[in-house]
Amino acid sequence: MASTLTLTAEHKCFGGAQRHYTHRSTVLNCDMRFAVYLPPAALEGTPVPVLYWLSGLTCTDENFTQKAGAQRVAAELGLAVVAPDTSPRGDAVPDDDNYDLGKGAGFYINATKAPWNEHYRMYDYVLDELPALVTDNLPVTGNCAIAGHSMGGHGALVLALRNPERFRSVSAFSPICHPARCPWGEKAFTAYLGDNPQLWESYDAVLLMKATDAKIPALIDQGTDDDFLDNQLHTDSLSEAVEATGFPADIRYQEGYDHSYFFIATFIEDHLRFHHRHLVSDSALGG
């Protein structure tokens, strides 16, 4: 049963409401916070579809909310945007001294190894517990899409590829496409999952795409001046998987853009309009 939400802040923004909530997470075994933008239509009583946004390493629920400038177009289109935190939080939650493991680095997976497995279950949290809370407590429809940045782009692609019936569309900025084969992913997967190739594959977008017949409309933006492109993101491997499988993904290389929120702000409107088209259509691509 979903727990209750506590509203901690609300700001009027483009006629809608930028809200911050806290709640007890059963899945993560700690208190959590998330941000949600409700467009004017939702406040006026019309349930709206939801875009879930997954943030990158070191982020909280606030980065996207403050820096992406998404509220303007979300207000116009009538889209709710939910931004969860990037890991479990609190003094009881194990952590690591580095930015790429532990708090702020949940990688949207269910950890199986101690000491992480008591709290780090962000896959289940984002797929099940958070949407149940949102649906039970806020004026939204059942139609969902998912997007994210970097580690969150990885999370969005993995969640969509494994649950195509749940998301009408997926998009990502600068996603970690192939975490089973990059330093960030190898470190996190080793800590959280141990030496288990099947589990690693289940959280790797490139490997999942090659293994599934599921199709879901996808939009990916990648800056050509991104410092992490060559070593961490492996967009080329995702392009190969898209080509090999006929997956309906549009991968766009954006000349001169980097890994920052200035890049996201520039193209977030395209992503919101992309998701909106699929969220309001009568059926999903494969339906």
Next chain:
Amino acid sequence: MASTLTLTAEHKCFGGAQRHYTHRSTVLNCDMRFAVYLPPAALEGTPVPVLYWLSGLTCTDENFTQKAGAQRVAAELGLAVVAPDTSPRGDAVPDDDNYDLGKGAGFYINATKAPWNEHYRMYDYVLDELPALVTDNLPVTGNCAIAGHSMGGHGALVLALRNPERFRSVSAFSPICHPARCPWGEKAFTAYLGDNPQLWESYDAVLLMKATDAKIPALIDQGTDDDFLDNQLHTDSLSEAVEATGFPADIRYQEGYDHSYFFIATFIEDHLRFHHRHLVSDSALGG
């Protein structure tokens, strides 16, 4: 003579460049940083007009740059936007334990009292030294406008009222309209200026407006749910001054909005288009 600029960061954003510079400030007697957004037109060789943005208490050059979402419309209109820091900085600069005095709280005035007067000369910095640096080093025209938020709204109004020949237009979000008569202003003016009524008047928008014949187009947005409205901002006093003097100011009360950047993001497009109209016209209102 203007010192040189050191580029510390650059991010492509809406086809233009969000840059951060550091430089030695002679006026402030310390190293300073500022942010500037250059629209695509400027990068392609066409000098563009400049909007100076002054931020509020506790802010740096980053808040507006990251949170206001101004780059989209600045890119479209061909406007450069310069955001200075809100006070002198560095270990040698005196400070106070509270957020509303010392670092982050320069109030855009020239301090006359020790220990503040060796560094806290933000009025001269924003009026003279910074524009000289910008004009000497970046592809901009001589046409300027000025805007700001809260303490920065006070700064923008004061600078424009005292220098109508320098700015084509002025705008503010939630400005401290009457600092000589509110707790924030009384505290800062007492510390920085001492007991000197003439100096206080020279930095108070309400008093300046009543004392000048100068006219400059002004746009002011004030949220009705702003926690500081009753005690600190005194927008009603500015409205009375506008009415008494026929000053060409449009003061808009925005229902339900607060003091945050979510409010600024909602209406920044209006402000940029307002300034652009005056920046590209053949003459200033009184010309």
